[in-house]
């Protein structure tokens with residue numbers, strides 16, 4: 803009895819911290835950068851998927867991320883210019899995002915159009931993705947639905963937000979490990 807009540811007293815700050823972390827984790831996706839899994843719901847980065855159709859209902863903002871998940875033995879992720887995108891030419895990529903794990907993260911940190919293809923001929927099977935990156939949207943505080951704390955969070959958007967997200971995730975992990 804004595805032990806259990808003491809444990810509860812000591813556990814409370816941790817629980818409060820974890821609750822805060824959980825609330826932040828839930829709130830973060832609507833204010834922070836979005837990480838899109840390319841082709842999510844259709845098979846990821848793979849042949850015979852139309853990425854124009856996949857992207858049709860999405861907005862990509864400066865600060866968002868693309869996550870390419872694919873068969874590392876077959877495909878890769880190459881950023882090319884418009885001409886090479888149209889011709890499926892992988893001979894002179896602007897950037898080779900392939901790291902070898904079949905899981906590559908690309909930061910969309912410039913407001914422009916990006917062109918991605920898979921080399922080794924897969925571009926001809928539809929593995930080409932043109933993404934229009936728009937200027938980051940205005941802070942969500944303009945919307946009456948958002949709470950004061952979420953508009954505060956939005957001011958941390960960008961460079962500070964990602965480390966914060968990782969820090970919050972680390973606290974959350976620490977809490978889970980404690981249990």
Ligand SMILES: *[C@@H]1O[C@H](CO)[C@@H](O)[C@H](O)[C@H]1NC(C)=O
Nearest residue numbers: 882883884885886887893894
């Ligand atoms: C793309 O790069 C190729 C080869 O370097 C070049 O010939 C072509 O003009 C470039 N196209 C654009 C739109 O920059």
Ligand SMILES: *[C@@H]1O[C@H](CO)[C@@H](O)[C@H](O)[C@H]1NC(C)=O
Nearest residue numbers: 878880898899900901902921
């Ligand atoms: C891209 O980089 C990966 C990993 O460094 C490398 O294995 C691959 O050959 C490169 N591909 C091209 C087309 O440059």
Ligand SMILES: *[C@@H]1O[C@H](CO)[C@@H](O)[C@H](O)[C@H]1NC(C)=O
Nearest residue numbers: 897907908909910911912913
């Ligand atoms: C965008 O990200 C790339 C890759 O991390 C980096 O090399 C580049 O400097 C960044 N550009 C800007 C404008 O932040």
Ligand SMILES: *[C@@H]1O[C@H](CO)[C@@H](O)[C@H](O)[C@H]1NC(C)=O
Nearest residue numbers: 851852853854855927928930
């Ligand atoms: C993808 O679908 C769009 C819209 O229907 C079409 O214009 C485009 O040619 C298709 N792309 C490929 C690679 O099939």
